[in-house]
Amino acid sequence: MAKKIRAVEGFFGGTNYYDEHGKKIGHSEPGFLGGVNHYDTDGHKVGHSDWGFFGGMNHYDNNGHKVGRSDCGFFGGTNHYDNKGHKIGHS
Secondary structure, X not given: OOOOOEEEEOOOOOEEEEOOOOOEEEEEEEOEOEOEEEEOOOOOEXXXXXXXXXXXXXXXXXXXOEEEEXXXXXXXXXXXXEOOOOEEEEO
């Protein structure tokens, strides 16, 4: 069974992420030049996401390697893909 992650919008444009047990596992904040920076629970940056040329967001680890992408789904919501293009989730 896939793990469930809950995302909760913060007051200043950030997002907090929680596992299926309610434990905080990280957060994201808007980047200075656009995009989004991602952090672990200790506040260490673990990656970032930038808008793609044709829409959606490309996701990168802290070393700049692409680890996936997210695009709007045809019937709404967002589809999430790994770096090989395999669908890994929907929100």
